[in-house]
Amino acid sequence: MERPLFSVRAEAFPAGLRVLVVDDDPTWLKILEKMLRKCSYEVTTCSLATDALSMLREQKDKFDIVISDVNMPDMDGFKLLEHVGLEMDLPVIMMSIDGETSRVMKGVQHGACDYLLKPVRMKELKNIWQHVYRKKMHELKEIQTHYNNEDINILRYGSEDLDDRNLTDGITNISSARKRKDVDYKEFGDQEFGDPSRLKKARVVWSVDLHQKFVNAVNQIGLDKVGPKKILDLMNVPGLTRENVASHLQKYRLYLSRLQKQSEDSTSGGNMPSDLINNDNVANFELTSSTNMQQCSEHTKHVGTSENLVPGIIADAHIGDIKKIVPVQGIESEKGLISDSPISQNFNNVPRLSALFSFKGMTPGIEEKAREPTTSKHQTLHDGAPRMQCMHYPGQGNCGMLDDYSYLSSSDQDHQVSFNLCSSSPVISATVTNEKDMKDLSEMKPVPTDQRNAHFAAIPQVACMTGSVSLQIKHGMVHSQDAGAICKLDGSPNTKGCSTEQIDNQECFPLTCEFSPKSEAELDSLPGDLHLCSIQKFGCFEDVGFGGAENFQDIISTPDTQVQNDWYISSELNNDYLYETVDYPLIDECLFA
Amino acid sequence: MLPLCSRVLLSHPFSPMSLMALREQLNMLVNSMYIEGLLDQQFQQLQMLQDASSPGFVAEVINLFCEDAERILTELTKDQAVVDFQKVDAYVHQLKGSSSSVGAQNVKLACIQFRQFCEENNKDGCLNALNVVKHHYYLLRNKFDTMLQLEQRIQAYDSKQQN
Numbered sequence: 001m002e003r004p005l006f007s008v009r010a011e012a013f014p015a016g017l018r019v020l021v022v023d024d025d026p027t028w029l030k031i032l033e034k035m036l037r038k039c040s041y042e043v044t045t046c047s048l049a050t051d052a053l054s055m056l057r058e059q060k061d062k063f064d065i066v067i068s069d070v071n072m073p074d075m076d077g078f079k080l081l082e083h084v085g086l087e088m089d090l091p092v093i094m095m096s097i098d099g100e101t102s103r104v105m106k107g108v109q110h111g112a113c114d115y116l117l118k119p120v121r122m123k124e125l126k127n128i129w130q131h132v133y134r135k136k137m138h139e140l141k142e143i144q145t146h147y148n149n150e151d152i153n154i155l156r157y158g159s160e161d162l163d164d165r166n167l168t169d170g171i172t173n174i175s176s177a178r179k180r181k182d183v184d185y186k187e188f189g190d191q192e193f194g195d196p197s198r199l200k201k202a203r204v205v206w207s208v209d210l211h212q213k214f215v216n217a218v219n220q221i222g223l224d225k226v227g228p229k230k231i232l233d234l235m236n237v238p239g240l241t242r243e244n245v246a247s248h249l250q251k252y253r254l255y256l257s258r259l260q261k262q263s264e265d266s267t268s269g270g271n272m273p274s275d276l277i278n279n280d281n282v283a284n285f286e287l288t289s290s291t292n293m294q295q296c297s298e299h300t301k302h303v304g305t306s307e308n309l310v311p312g313i314i315a316d317a318h319i320g321d322i323k324k325i326v327p328v329q330g331i332e333s334e335k336g337l338i339s340d341s342p343i344s345q346n347f348n349n350v351p352r353l354s355a356l357f358s359f360k361g362m363t364p365g366i367e368e369k370a371r372e373p374t375t376s377k378h379q380t381l382h383d384g385a386p387r388m389q390c391m392h393y394p395g396q397g398n399c400g401m402l403d404d405y406s407y408l409s410s411s412d413q414d415h416q417v418s419f420n421l422c423s424s425s426p427v428i429s430a431t432v433t434n435e436k437d438m439k440d441l442s443e444m445k446p447v448p449t450d451q452r453n454a455h456f457a458a459i460p461q462v463a464c465m466t467g468s469v470s471l472q473i474k475h476g477m478v479h480s481q482d483a484g485a486i487c488k489l490d491g492s493p494n495t496k497g498c499s500t501e502q503i504d505n506q507e508c509f510p511l512t513c514e515f516s517p518k519s520e521a522e523l524d525s526l527p528g529d530l531h532l533c534s535i536q537k538f539g540c541f542e543d544v545g546f547g548g549a550e551n552f553q554d555i556i557s558t559p560d561t562q563v564q565n566d567w568y569i570s571s572e573l574n575n576d577y578l579y580e581t582v583d584y585p586l587i588d589e590c591l592f593a
Numbered sequence: 594m595l596p597l598c599s600r601v602l603l604s605h606p607f608s609p610m611s612l613m614a615l616r617e618q619l620n621m622l623v624n625s626m627y628i629e630g631l632l633d634q635q636f637q638q639l640q641m642l643q644d645a646s647s648p649g650f651v652a653e654v655i656n657l658f659c660e661d662a663e664r665i666l667t668e669l670t671k672d673q674a675v676v677d678f679q680k681v682d683a684y685v686h687q688l689k690g691s692s693s694s695v696g697a698q699n700v701k702l703a704c705i706q707f708r709q710f711c712e713e714n715n716k717d718g719c720l721n722a723l724n725v726v727k728h729h730y731y732l733l734r735n736k737f738d739t740m741l742q743l744e745q746r747i748q749a750y751d752s753k754q755q756n
Contacts, residue, residue: 121638
């Protein structure tokens with residue numbers, strides 16, 4: 001069922017995505033801001049992590065996604081990542097010039113949904129909306145699971161605890177949800193959140209007090225027997241509707257289940273830094289783990305979001321032991337969960353909890369609008385073809401994008417800044433890095449200098465091409481290595497060639513030493529049971545800052561290989577996939593010959 | 594008797610020839626920087642980001658980079674008697690990051706070497722590496738200065754032509 005409201009939003013997304021960029025490097029901050037603006041995102045920049053965190057805390061619904069550098073003076077990027085994941089539950093992308101596998105691993109472990117290597121390219125930023133969308137999809141799935149669980153409860157406990165209206169609604173929702181299970185989240189969203197006219201109403205803000213009433217009511221009724229109507233009645237808050245309570249209840253359940261899953265994971269042996277447990281989060285987990293106990297006795301299986309793994313916190317709580325339902329405060333005093341800091345018996349720290357519930361951006365609109373991602377060709381700026389392809393955005397973006405890359409149009413040539421004219425500057429030719437494109441490069445004839453293609457004047461272009469190629473050879477033996485590694489999937493002897501080039505390169509920079517110690521360090525730093533030896537060597541490539549390394553990044557981040565996306569997305573780090581794509585043992589030989 | 598075209602060119606107040614000459618010069622400069630390894634692809638990215646709405650983008654970024662780089666180099670040059678390798682490494686890492694932002698390839702490579710010496714706690718190596726970094730940085734900065742000057746002059750032409 002397409003409603004006009006949703007189709008409008010579907011076209012707008014991902015334009016207008018609200019991004020917070022955190023980086024202490026002013027140059028990068030400026031560049032990223034510009035790039036993100038060109039992607040039609042709404043950008044806020046911040047050079048201090050502490051500022052960013054307070055900004056996020058103050059205005060919980062202000063951002064859709066956070067991009068942060070790893071190395072910052074005032075706060076470790078990983079720490080910021082944790083905080084944001086815990087408190088605001090936003091997708092966070094990490095960035096660094098350092099591409100060592102151990103660092104990337106750390107990012108993934110801390111919950112980053114992506115890890116970008118600097119220099120970051122536009123094409124990588126263009127697609128960051130996918131993380132927002134993915135998160136929403138996961139959360140919708142979880143809601144569905146909980147609806148199913150609720151269904152089980154209805155059957156188990158009969159309808160006496162739920163009034164007729166609830167039952168009808170519940171079952172209607174569940175059955176219709178089930179029908180659409182695999183396909184249509186949008187319509188499910190419709191069902192759940194009511195008709196669009198309701199969406200336009202102001203959302204209820206779940207303040208500390210309100211949430212406290214809610215939790216009290218839930219505990220009083222008992223989480224297994226709870227229903228929105230009952231809670232509503234108990235809470236006795238004028239102006240609050242059953243729908244408000246219902247949706248809040250879902251979120252609460254999701255939250256609990258996620259923590260349940262995390263605690264299960266942590267007890268099975270995560271080794272996360274203990275400094276994660278700080279005073280800010282203590283009361284969080286006291287509250288939540290105790291309510292976990294209530295819930296876990298009834299629900300056997302929970303779907304957790306892998307993206308938000310917060311490990312190792314509730315290790316002390318004997319969750320499985322508690323069978324009966326006890327009031328929250330009782331548990332706190334009995335078990336003394338996170339012992340050192342004083343356990344607050346009042347709910348002063350509930351703001352954290354409600355922050356966790358503020359499903360930011362989880363307006364139905366986003367589910368709907370996310371239904372139509374940018375499907376058109378994601379041609380990047382770096383294709384080898386002399387004619388640049390513009391990125392296409394659904395709806396409004398198109399003209400804007402064309403204007404932005406206005407150097408393409410030659411009509412206003414004289415008015416353009418000379419950088420954009422680039423009548424002979426190697427704008428396109430030297431950016432070619434793909435396997436495919438490299439072949440094109442060698443075949444490319446000098447483009448005649450007509451007005452239309454004034455940007456690609458003949459002779460200088462050739463010079464540039466030569467220049468860039470020579471660059472590659474001179475400095476970037478890694479580059480051709482990279483190309484070798486990626487392109488020669490059949491494991492041809494190209495990789496052999498690099499060792500000699502390695503030696504040749506010594507005239508420029510004696511960088512051979514760069515490889516071995518680094519990689520040995522990486523060998524040591526990786527946990528032993530991870531069969532990622534080959535990846536770390538890959539990582540070694542990235543760490544070497546040749547011009548080739550950037551080319552490498554291009555290679556791995558192009559849609560052709562899809563390698564980067566599959567590596568750095570935390571949800572599925574699939575070794576099998578990695579081994580399939582590249583012939584690692586040959587790289588091995590090459591590096592450590 | 595001069596051919597018509599030359600007379601026209603010579604008589605024109607804003608001779609396209611000199612504008613062309615400026616552009617030619619600028620392009621040759623940038624090209625040479627790529628060839629010599631002073632710049633890499635990232636600089637092209639910057640060029641592409643510049644548009645009508647932000648005509649001074651590249652210049653701004655270059656300036657930011659130079660400020661930041663010089664700040665870091667100043668810090669690194671202090672206290673050469675006792676070397677705090679971790680601190681030095683942190684600075685060099687920063688410089689590596691910001692040099693990657695403008696595509697300052699040689700500087701970045703020099704930073705990588707520098708970090709190697711830091712890791713080895715090699716003081717002499719570090720002092721040496723610092724000089725190498727500075728050498729490459731100032732070389733780059735000179736060229737950037739020329740580049741921006743040419744750029745300015747070209748833009749002056751363009752704006753005059755607009756008026």
